[in-house]
Amino acid sequence: MTFARLAALALVAGLAAPVAPAMAQTAQSTLAPARSITVAGEGHVRAAPEMARIRLGVSETADTARAALDAMNAAMARVLDQLNQAGIAPEDVQTGQLNLDRDYARARDGQSEPEGFVASTLVELRVQDIDSLGQVLDAAVGEGANRLQGIEFMLTDQAAARNEARRAAVADAQARAALYAESAGVTLGEVLSISESNISSGPRPMMDMRMAAAEGVPIAQGEVEVSAGVTLVFAID
Numbered sequence: 001m002t003f004a005r006l007a008a009l010a011l012v013a014g015l016a017a018p019v020a021p022a023m024a025q026t027a028q029s030t031l032a033p034a035r036s037i038t039v040a041g042e043g044h045v046r047a048a049p050e051m052a053r054i055r056l057g058v059s060e061t062a063d064t065a066r067a068a069l070d071a072m073n074a075a076m077a078r079v080l081d082q083l084n085q086a087g088i089a090p091e092d093v094q095t096g097q098l099n100l101d102r103d104y105a106r107a108r109d110g111q112s113e114p115e116g117f118v119a120s121t122l123v124e125l126r127v128q129d130i131d132s133l134g135q136v137l138d139a140a141v142g143e144g145a146n147r148l149q150g151i152e153f154m155l156t157d158q159a160a161a162r163n164e165a166r167r168a169a170v171a172d173a174q175a176r177a178a179l180y181a182e183s184a185g186v187t188l189g190e191v192l193s194i195s196e197s198n199i200s201s202g203p204r205p206m207m208d209m210r211m212a213a214a215e216g217v218p219i220a221q222g223e224v225e226v227s228a229g230v231t232l233v234f235a236i237d
Contacts (some may be wrong), residue, residue, distance in 0.1 A: 035236035041173025049153035057122035057147040072119035075144030082143040097122035137217040137228035182235040189235030197229035
């Protein structure tokens with residue numbers, strides 16, 4: 001082997017020697033710290049509802065499709081007029097469903113046979129004055145509304161309540177991490193990561209029934225709960 005060949009091999013070996021430690025150091029720096037604490041926190045905000053969303057409507061049957069549709073239209077017009085008189089703004093009412101189909105009645109021989117037609121419609125409305133909710137329902141039913149598909153209670157500013165729940169969730173996670181660190185005899189370091197998790201929320205019943213109005217359909221308003229969840233990862237110093 002010539003002297004030039006030996007010199008070239010020595011040069012290559014000298015350049016390659018520090019590569020392995022450097023690569024190992026880089027890989028180690030990208031990994032999460034070996035010592036960490038992962039905790040989950042929850043935050044809940046409860047408040048009395050400030051508005052409600054209702055789905056109600058009309059269903060009418062007749063021998064012909066035209067007669068069923070006309071009867072439904074007339075009844076729904078009376079309902080909408082009554083809602084307007086009750087203070088429901090036009091922008092708070094939206095048609096959500098409109099159906100016209102054969103009316104199937106159970107015959108004596110057990111066979112299902114169509115008998116006439118059924119026309120039905122549903123509207124979704126927001127009641128901004130929640131204290132008038134019972135009166136609104138009573139008035140709508142009195143004018144021909146014979147379909148009711150649920151009531152949803154809400155807050156007017158859902159985003160603000162959600163942010164308050166998020167703050168409470170972070171505080172809960174921090175308190176849990178401090179408790180675990182103290183119990184384990186270690187010291188918490190900086191927060192390494194924060195991730196949000198979804199927690200279901202909805203109306204929760206109150207101890208007493210609150211009437212939506214002095215007269216009309218009795219409504220238990222309950223209270224609305226908004227929740228948030230978070231996961232924090234802390235380094236251990």
